[in-house]
Amino acid sequence: MKVLITYFTQSGQLKSILDQFSRPFLDTAEIDWVEVKPTNPFPFPWTSESFYQAMPETVLEQPMAISPLQFKHEKYDLVIIGYQPWFLSPSLPLTSLFAQEEFRKRVFGTQIITVIGARNMWLNAQESVKRFIQQSGGKLVANIPLVDKHPNLLSAVSIVHWMMTGKKERKWGVFPLPGVSDADIKSASKCGELVLNSIHNGKLNNVQEQLVADGWINIPTTILFIEQRAKKLFRLWATLIKRKESSGNRALWLKVFRVYLVVALYMVAPILLTVYSIFFRPFTQRSINRKKAYFCSIQLQSE
Numbered sequence: 001m002k003v004l005i006t007y008f009t010q011s012g013q014l015k016s017i018l019d020q021f022s023r024p025f026l027d028t029a030e031i032d033w034v035e036v037k038p039t040n041p042f043p044f045p046w047t048s049e050s051f052y053q054a055m056p057e058t059v060l061e062q063p064m065a066i067s068p069l070q071f072k073h074e075k076y077d078l079v080i081i082g083y084q085p086w087f088l089s090p091s092l093p094l095t096s097l098f099a100q101e102e103f104r105k106r107v108f109g110t111q112i113i114t115v116i117g118a119r120n121m122w123l124n125a126q127e128s129v130k131r132f133i134q135q136s137g138g139k140l141v142a143n144i145p146l147v148d149k150h151p152n153l154l155s156a157v158s159i160v161h162w163m164m165t166g167k168k169e170r171k172w173g174v175f176p177l178p179g180v181s182d183a184d185i186k187s188a189s190k191c192g193e194l195v196l197n198s199i200h201n202g203k204l205n206n207v208q209e210q211l212v213a214d215g216w217i218n219i220p221t222t223i224l225f226i227e228q229r230a231k232k233l234f235r236l237w238a239t240l241i242k243r244k245e246s247s248g249n250r251a252l253w254l255k256v257f258r259v260y261l262v263v264a265l266y267m268v269a270p271i272l273l274t275v276y277s278i279f280f281r282p283f284t285q286r287s288i289n290r291k292k293a294y295f296c297s298i299q300l301q302s303e
Protein backbone atom coordinates (compact mmCIF):
# COMPACT_ATOMS: atom_id res chain seq x y z
CA MET A 1 0.00 0.00 0.00
CA LYS A 2 1.36 3.43 -0.99
CA VAL A 3 0.54 6.23 1.42
CA LEU A 4 1.23 9.93 0.91
CA ILE A 5 1.43 12.14 4.01
CA THR A 6 1.52 15.89 3.45
CA TYR A 7 1.93 18.47 6.20
CA PHE A 8 3.18 21.86 7.23
CA THR A 9 4.28 22.58 10.77
CA GLN A 10 6.04 25.35 12.59
CA SER A 11 6.64 23.96 16.06
CA GLY A 12 6.77 20.31 15.00
CA GLN A 13 3.51 19.51 16.82
CA LEU A 14 1.67 18.40 13.70
CA LYS A 15 4.59 16.22 12.60
CA SER A 16 4.59 14.52 16.03
CA ILE A 17 0.86 13.82 15.68
CA LEU A 18 1.35 12.40 12.18
CA ASP A 19 4.34 10.30 13.33
CA GLN A 20 2.11 8.71 15.95
CA PHE A 21 -0.87 8.34 13.64
CA SER A 22 1.20 6.62 10.95
CA ARG A 23 3.11 4.30 13.31
CA PRO A 24 0.77 1.34 12.80
CA PHE A 25 1.21 1.73 9.01
CA LEU A 26 4.98 1.31 9.09
CA ASP A 27 4.96 -2.50 8.70
CA THR A 28 2.60 -2.70 5.78
CA ALA A 29 2.75 0.60 3.92
CA GLU A 30 5.30 2.56 1.97
CA ILE A 31 4.98 6.11 3.25
CA ASP A 32 5.99 9.14 1.23
CA TRP A 33 6.32 12.22 3.46
CA VAL A 34 5.94 15.57 1.70
CA GLU A 35 6.46 18.74 3.69
CA VAL A 36 4.93 21.98 2.47
CA LYS A 37 7.47 24.81 2.58
CA PRO A 38 6.41 28.39 1.85
CA THR A 39 8.92 30.19 -0.37
CA ASN A 40 8.92 33.06 2.13
CA PRO A 41 8.62 31.22 5.45
CA PHE A 42 6.41 32.55 8.22
CA PRO A 43 8.42 33.49 11.30
CA PHE A 44 8.36 31.18 14.30
CA PRO A 45 8.18 32.47 16.96
CA TRP A 46 5.79 35.02 15.51
CA THR A 47 5.81 38.73 16.22
CA SER A 48 2.47 40.27 16.94
CA GLU A 49 2.66 42.15 13.63
CA SER A 50 3.54 39.14 11.46
CA PHE A 51 0.81 37.09 13.16
CA TYR A 52 -1.95 39.52 12.18
CA GLN A 53 -0.40 40.12 8.76
CA ALA A 54 -1.24 36.51 7.93
CA MET A 55 -4.96 37.02 8.59
CA PRO A 56 -6.50 38.52 5.41
CA GLU A 57 -4.96 36.13 2.87
CA THR A 58 -5.53 33.13 5.16
CA VAL A 59 -9.22 33.92 5.68
CA LEU A 60 -9.79 34.76 2.00
CA GLU A 61 -7.90 31.57 1.06
CA GLN A 62 -5.48 33.30 -1.30
CA PRO A 63 -2.63 30.87 -1.94
CA MET A 64 1.02 31.84 -1.52
CA ALA A 65 4.12 30.53 -3.29
CA ILE A 66 5.52 27.26 -1.96
CA SER A 67 8.66 25.29 -2.86
CA PRO A 68 8.19 22.65 -5.59
CA LEU A 69 6.71 19.43 -4.22
CA GLN A 70 8.64 16.18 -4.72
CA PHE A 71 6.44 13.09 -4.92
CA LYS A 72 7.83 9.57 -5.22
CA HIS A 73 4.76 8.25 -7.03
CA GLU A 74 2.14 9.40 -9.51
CA LYS A 75 -0.69 7.84 -7.50
CA TYR A 76 -1.25 6.65 -3.92
CA ASP A 77 -3.73 4.29 -2.27
CA LEU A 78 -4.29 6.75 0.56
CA VAL A 79 -3.48 10.42 1.10
CA ILE A 80 -3.19 11.71 4.67
CA ILE A 81 -3.34 15.49 4.91
CA GLY A 82 -2.11 17.00 8.16
CA TYR A 83 -2.94 20.64 8.74
CA GLN A 84 -3.68 23.29 11.33
CA PRO A 85 -6.39 25.97 11.31
CA TRP A 86 -5.35 29.61 11.21
CA PHE A 87 -8.01 32.25 11.88
CA LEU A 88 -10.80 29.66 11.54
CA SER A 89 -9.51 28.79 8.06
CA PRO A 90 -7.05 26.24 6.72
CA SER A 91 -3.49 27.50 7.35
CA LEU A 92 -2.20 29.36 4.30
CA PRO A 93 0.41 26.68 3.45
CA LEU A 94 -2.41 24.09 3.32
CA THR A 95 -4.55 26.29 1.06
CA SER A 96 -1.46 26.77 -1.12
CA LEU A 97 -0.93 23.01 -1.30
CA PHE A 98 -4.36 22.59 -2.86
CA ALA A 99 -3.48 25.26 -5.42
CA GLN A 100 -0.79 22.89 -6.81
CA GLU A 101 -1.93 20.89 -9.81
CA GLU A 102 0.64 18.17 -8.98
CA PHE A 103 -0.99 17.67 -5.58
CA ARG A 104 -4.57 17.83 -6.84
CA LYS A 105 -3.72 15.11 -9.37
CA ARG A 106 -2.77 12.85 -6.49
CA VAL A 107 -5.93 13.67 -4.58
CA PHE A 108 -8.13 12.93 -7.59
CA GLY A 109 -9.92 9.60 -7.23
CA THR A 110 -8.08 8.82 -3.96
CA GLN A 111 -9.30 8.20 -0.42
CA ILE A 112 -8.26 11.03 1.86
CA ILE A 113 -7.82 11.33 5.62
CA THR A 114 -7.40 14.69 7.30
CA VAL A 115 -5.52 14.98 10.61
CA ILE A 116 -5.77 18.30 12.44
CA GLY A 117 -3.56 19.74 15.18
CA ALA A 118 -5.52 22.76 16.45
CA ARG A 119 -6.05 24.87 19.54
CA ASN A 120 -9.78 24.11 19.62
CA MET A 121 -11.47 25.78 16.62
CA TRP A 122 -11.27 23.66 13.51
CA LEU A 123 -14.89 23.42 12.30
CA ASN A 124 -14.86 26.18 9.68
CA ALA A 125 -11.39 25.25 8.47
CA GLN A 126 -12.50 21.67 7.91
CA GLU A 127 -15.50 22.86 5.87
CA SER A 128 -13.05 24.59 3.53
CA VAL A 129 -10.81 21.53 3.37
CA LYS A 130 -13.82 19.29 2.62
CA ARG A 131 -14.55 21.64 -0.29
CA PHE A 132 -10.92 21.61 -1.51
CA ILE A 133 -10.98 17.81 -1.51
CA GLN A 134 -14.31 17.65 -3.30
CA GLN A 135 -13.17 20.15 -5.94
CA SER A 136 -10.00 18.09 -6.49
CA GLY A 137 -12.05 14.91 -7.00
CA GLY A 138 -10.85 13.18 -3.81
CA LYS A 139 -12.96 11.19 -1.34
CA LEU A 140 -12.69 12.19 2.30
CA VAL A 141 -13.05 9.07 4.45
CA ALA A 142 -11.96 10.28 7.89
CA ASN A 143 -11.12 13.37 9.87
CA ILE A 144 -9.16 13.22 13.12
CA PRO A 145 -8.98 16.57 14.94
CA LEU A 146 -6.65 16.82 17.93
CA VAL A 147 -7.09 19.85 20.14
CA ASP A 148 -5.99 21.57 23.33
CA LYS A 149 -8.68 20.48 25.80
CA HIS A 150 -8.17 23.29 28.32
CA PRO A 151 -10.91 25.94 28.69
CA ASN A 152 -11.07 28.31 25.72
CA LEU A 153 -9.90 31.49 27.43
CA LEU A 154 -6.97 29.76 29.17
CA SER A 155 -5.78 28.00 26.02
CA ALA A 156 -6.04 31.31 24.13
CA VAL A 157 -3.60 32.92 26.57
CA SER A 158 -1.25 29.97 26.62
CA ILE A 159 -1.12 29.55 22.84
CA VAL A 160 -0.26 33.22 22.37
CA HIS A 161 2.66 32.68 24.75
CA TRP A 162 3.77 29.63 22.76
CA MET A 163 3.42 31.31 19.35
CA MET A 164 5.19 34.52 20.44
CA THR A 165 8.08 32.87 22.31
CA GLY A 166 8.37 29.55 20.45
CA LYS A 167 8.32 27.82 23.86
CA LYS A 168 5.68 25.18 24.58
CA GLU A 169 5.71 25.92 28.30
CA ARG A 170 3.34 27.17 31.01
CA LYS A 171 3.06 30.97 30.88
CA TRP A 172 4.34 32.36 34.20
CA GLY A 173 4.23 28.79 35.48
CA VAL A 174 0.49 29.38 35.99
CA PHE A 175 -1.36 28.85 32.72
CA PRO A 176 -1.82 25.33 31.34
CA LEU A 177 0.68 23.88 28.88
CA PRO A 178 -0.28 25.07 25.39
CA GLY A 179 -1.18 22.87 22.45
CA VAL A 180 -2.29 19.26 22.13
CA SER A 181 -1.24 17.32 25.24
CA ASP A 182 1.54 14.73 24.97
CA ALA A 183 -0.93 12.02 25.97
CA ASP A 184 -3.30 13.00 23.15
CA ILE A 185 -0.45 13.18 20.63
CA LYS A 186 0.56 9.65 21.65
CA SER A 187 -3.01 8.42 21.41
CA ALA A 188 -3.08 9.31 17.70
CA SER A 189 -1.45 5.92 17.08
CA LYS A 190 -4.66 4.27 18.31
CA CYS A 191 -6.60 6.20 15.67
CA GLY A 192 -4.05 5.06 13.11
CA GLU A 193 -4.61 1.47 14.21
CA LEU A 194 -8.38 1.84 13.87
CA VAL A 195 -8.01 3.27 10.38
CA LEU A 196 -5.55 0.56 9.33
CA ASN A 197 -7.84 -2.20 10.63
CA SER A 198 -10.75 -0.71 8.76
CA ILE A 199 -8.65 -0.71 5.56
CA HIS A 200 -7.80 -4.40 6.08
CA ASN A 201 -11.47 -5.22 6.75
CA GLY A 202 -12.67 -3.23 3.74
CA LYS A 203 -14.55 -0.86 6.03
CA LEU A 204 -12.70 2.39 5.50
CA ASN A 205 -15.91 4.05 4.32
CA ASN A 206 -17.40 3.58 7.80
CA VAL A 207 -14.38 4.47 9.88
CA GLN A 208 -15.54 8.01 10.68
CA GLU A 209 -18.68 6.65 12.36
CA GLN A 210 -16.43 4.36 14.39
CA LEU A 211 -14.13 7.24 15.40
CA VAL A 212 -17.13 9.28 16.54
CA ALA A 213 -18.71 6.33 18.37
CA ASP A 214 -15.42 5.70 20.18
CA GLY A 215 -15.42 9.30 21.41
CA TRP A 216 -12.45 10.58 19.43
CA ILE A 217 -14.23 13.75 18.34
CA ASN A 218 -15.88 16.09 20.82
CA ILE A 219 -17.21 19.53 20.01
CA PRO A 220 -17.96 21.74 23.02
CA THR A 221 -21.16 23.80 22.57
CA THR A 222 -19.24 27.01 23.33
CA ILE A 223 -16.88 26.34 20.42
CA LEU A 224 -19.78 25.56 18.08
CA PHE A 225 -21.43 28.81 19.17
CA ILE A 226 -18.32 30.91 18.49
CA GLU A 227 -17.38 29.25 15.20
CA GLN A 228 -20.87 29.67 13.77
CA ARG A 229 -20.63 33.42 14.16
CA ALA A 230 -16.97 34.40 14.03
CA LYS A 231 -16.01 33.20 10.55
CA LYS A 232 -18.50 35.49 8.82
CA LEU A 233 -17.07 38.42 10.77
CA PHE A 234 -13.49 37.39 9.96
CA ARG A 235 -14.41 37.37 6.25
CA LEU A 236 -15.79 40.90 6.52
CA TRP A 237 -12.63 42.06 8.29
CA ALA A 238 -10.35 40.36 5.78
CA THR A 239 -12.21 41.90 2.83
CA LEU A 240 -12.14 45.34 4.46
CA ILE A 241 -8.42 45.15 5.20
CA LYS A 242 -7.61 44.02 1.64
CA ARG A 243 -9.64 46.96 0.33
CA LYS A 244 -7.71 49.37 2.54
CA GLU A 245 -4.42 48.04 1.14
CA SER A 246 -4.50 50.19 -2.00
CA SER A 247 -4.70 53.37 0.07
CA GLY A 248 -1.74 52.23 2.19
CA ASN A 249 -3.88 51.60 5.29
CA ARG A 250 -3.45 47.84 5.71
CA ALA A 251 -1.23 48.10 8.79
CA LEU A 252 -3.61 50.52 10.51
CA TRP A 253 -6.67 48.34 9.93
CA LEU A 254 -4.82 45.24 11.08
CA LYS A 255 -4.23 47.06 14.37
CA VAL A 256 -7.96 47.80 14.62
CA PHE A 257 -8.71 44.13 13.91
CA ARG A 258 -6.30 43.13 16.69
CA VAL A 259 -8.21 45.24 19.22
CA TYR A 260 -11.50 43.84 17.89
CA LEU A 261 -10.26 40.26 18.28
CA VAL A 262 -9.17 40.74 21.89
CA VAL A 263 -12.46 42.42 22.82
CA ALA A 264 -14.53 39.81 20.94
CA LEU A 265 -12.70 36.83 22.44
CA TYR A 266 -12.30 37.95 26.05
CA MET A 267 -15.33 40.18 26.56
CA VAL A 268 -18.13 39.88 24.00
CA ALA A 269 -18.03 36.08 23.52
CA PRO A 270 -18.18 35.25 27.27
CA ILE A 271 -21.11 37.65 27.78
CA LEU A 272 -23.04 36.32 24.77
CA LEU A 273 -22.31 32.75 25.82
CA THR A 274 -23.60 33.36 29.34
CA VAL A 275 -26.83 34.95 28.05
CA TYR A 276 -27.23 32.16 25.51
CA SER A 277 -26.64 29.39 28.06
CA ILE A 278 -29.19 30.80 30.51
CA PHE A 279 -32.00 31.84 28.17
CA PHE A 280 -31.69 30.04 24.85
CA ARG A 281 -29.63 26.87 25.08
CA PRO A 282 -32.37 24.68 26.60
CA PHE A 283 -34.58 25.41 23.57
CA THR A 284 -31.91 24.79 20.96
CA GLN A 285 -30.45 21.52 22.22
CA ARG A 286 -31.78 19.45 19.30
CA SER A 287 -30.38 21.77 16.70
CA ILE A 288 -27.04 21.85 18.60
CA ASN A 289 -26.89 18.05 18.56
CA ARG A 290 -27.68 17.99 14.85
CA LYS A 291 -24.95 20.51 14.08
CA LYS A 292 -22.38 18.68 16.19
CA ALA A 293 -23.21 15.44 14.39
CA TYR A 294 -22.70 17.20 11.06
CA PHE A 295 -19.31 18.68 12.01
CA CYS A 296 -18.17 15.32 13.38
CA SER A 297 -19.03 13.74 10.05
CA ILE A 298 -17.22 13.86 6.72
CA GLN A 299 -20.22 15.14 4.78
CA LEU A 300 -20.19 18.47 3.02
CA GLN A 301 -23.34 20.55 3.03
CA SER A 302 -23.81 22.58 -0.12
CA GLU A 303 -23.61 26.27 0.80
Ligand SMILES: Cc1cc2nc3c(=O)[nH]c(=O)nc-3n(C[C@H](O)[C@H](O)[C@H](O)COP(=O)(O)O)c2cc1C
Pocket (backbone or CB within 6 Å): 008, 009, 010, 011, 012, 013, 014, 015, 051, 054, 084, 085, 086, 087, 088, 089, 117, 118, 119, 120, 121, 122, 159, 163
Ligand atom coordinates in the same frame (compact mmCIF):
# COMPACT_ATOMS: atom_id res chain seq x y z
C1 LIG B 1 -1.68 32.54 12.74
C2 LIG B 1 -2.30 31.45 13.58
C3 LIG B 1 -3.68 31.38 13.69
C4 LIG B 1 -4.26 30.32 14.42
N1 LIG B 1 -5.62 30.22 14.44
C5 LIG B 1 -6.20 29.13 15.02
C6 LIG B 1 -7.62 28.91 14.93
O1 LIG B 1 -8.37 29.68 14.31
N2 LIG B 1 -8.14 27.82 15.56
C7 LIG B 1 -7.35 26.93 16.25
O2 LIG B 1 -7.87 25.96 16.80
N3 LIG B 1 -6.01 27.09 16.32
C8 LIG B 1 -5.41 28.15 15.71
N4 LIG B 1 -4.04 28.30 15.74
C9 LIG B 1 -3.21 27.21 16.32
C10 LIG B 1 -2.78 26.27 15.20
O3 LIG B 1 -3.89 25.64 14.62
C11 LIG B 1 -1.78 25.17 15.65
O4 LIG B 1 -2.37 24.37 16.61
C12 LIG B 1 -0.50 25.72 16.19
O5 LIG B 1 -0.07 26.78 15.36
C13 LIG B 1 0.60 24.66 16.25
O6 LIG B 1 0.77 24.09 14.96
P1 LIG B 1 2.15 23.68 14.31
O7 LIG B 1 2.14 22.20 14.15
O8 LIG B 1 2.23 24.40 12.98
O9 LIG B 1 3.25 24.16 15.22
C14 LIG B 1 -3.44 29.37 15.07
C15 LIG B 1 -2.05 29.47 14.98
C16 LIG B 1 -1.49 30.48 14.24
C17 LIG B 1 0.01 30.56 14.13
